Amino acid sequence: MTSKIKKRVVLPTRPAPPSIEQILEDVQNAPASDPVFVLGGETSEETWDDRERQYRQSHSYVELNHRLQEACSLMKIKCKEMQQTGAMLDDKILEMKEKTL
Numbered sequence: 263m264t265s266k267i268k269k270r271v272v273l274p275t276r277p278a279p280p281s282i283e284q285i286l287e288d289v290q291n292a293p294a295s296d297p298v299f300v301l302g303g304e305t306s307e308e309t310w311d312d313r314e315r316q317y318r319q320s321h322s323y324v325e326l327n328h329r330l331q332e333a334c335s336l337m338k339i340k341c342k343e344m345q346q347t348g349a350m351l352d353d354k355i356l357e358m359k360e361k362t363l
Contacts, residue, residue, distance in 0.1 A: 280288070292299065 294300075
């Protein structure tokens with residue numbers, strides 16, 4: 263008969279995080295071709311224009327979304343008002359029919 267109990271694997275303890283000095287030394291010793299430094303370093307006029315355009319689009323989207331939420335709330339209020347008015351109209355019609363009979 264074989265046992266189906268799994269043995270627990272003991273993991274090694276985590277190393278201590280690096281000190282600030284070690285982090286600074288690592289950053290200073292990194293080559294200029296390191297992807298972390300290369301990707302964010304390009305700031306041409308085109309990228310600034312793209313960022314500005316994206317910001318305006320995002321700002322416009324947020325504004326339109328806000329207006330849409332306000333319109334939705336207003337429509338819910340108006341819908342309830344119309345339902346109440348419709349119910350009152352139905353009552354008045356029923357009342358008028360009863361008077362004519």
